[in-house]
């Protein structure tokens with residue numbers, strides 16, 4: 001099930017012997033497995049206005065500190081100087097955060113440090129509840145693309161998942177506003193849980209075709225806040241709806257046609273239908289891990305660097321800044337941490353340990 005372990009190419013000390021000053025952009029950011037790290041996900045809050053049953057307890061979870069937007073921007077600027085080419089703003093729910101438009105406008109002024117990347121790609125992941133009035137201003141500020149999480153196309157099922165009444169219409173309006181504002185191609189992400197929303201697969205296919213959005217099904221990962229609260233779900237392998245099953249269901253709906261990946265690090269397998277209408281992506285971190293191509297690191301809302309969703313620890317960039325370290329000192333620290341990025345996750349293997357934080361407190 002899991003991919004073979006990757007091979008280490010050099011011990012960390014050897015890397016630093018080659019670049020003792022670890023200046024801002026002398027060498028692009030890589031880990032010890034030879035992977036170039038080009039994608040940064042930044043959580044700007046771990047608060048969320050939804051309580052999705054597979055993610056949160058339904059209670060108010062522990063909230064980590066939020067940093068001033070300027071601090072995220074300083075960190076991002078350093079990451080960009082090291083080779084980051086894509087920045088995705090996430091949370092918690094990022095649209096709850098004041099100052100987001102200014103943040104996007106500042107990001108739009110940044111340029112990738114290494115040749116060939118084009119402009120910095122700026123994306124946002126949101127539950128869409130607050131998106132409708134913000135889509136056009138976000139586009140005007142410089143946002144390129146938006147991904148909206150939506151786990152059902154049936155309004156009642158949707159409200160059962162989010163535990164927020166009448167949430168579906170708000171999100172649908174947000175998806176349409178994003179599409180109309182040119183924040184496309186708009187992606188709609190759906191996490192499938194067996195016996196809960198897996199009856200929505202064919203309806204999502206229809207939704208993609210009717211609304212002109214890319215629907216992506218995501219296998220559920222063990223990243224939920226554990227809970228005994230009514231309605232909450234705790235991860236179990238049999239609850240995951242694997243890629244093969246999704247493909248087979250879609251093929252019965254209408255024949256699928258493979259689409260080429262957009263990039264080597266693409267996490268989704270892409271399909272259209274035999275008439276070319278609609279696009280489906282399937283992201284299968286559980287049944288087909290793609291760690292060998294992982295190009296991502298994450299920054300939590302309280303300024304911790306995480307090198308894998310399943311990391312057992314994080315690395316305190318905010319503290320380095322609070323201690324007065326310069327940009328090049330912080331850059332050297334980032335290089336050192338990223339170099340030790342985990343080879344892969346171990347979901348489904350004996351001895352698997354849940355990470356030190358849940359999805360909502362990392363940034364999805």
Ligand code: SAM
Nearest residue numbers: 055091092093125126127149220221223359364
């Ligand atoms: N609030 C924003 C949103 O809803 O998109 C951003 C944060 S949310 C944690 C990001 C994404 O992670 C959502 O698409 C959500 O469905 C997904 N997610 C949450 N828990 C997950 C899990 N255990 N496995 C897979 N995806 C998960």
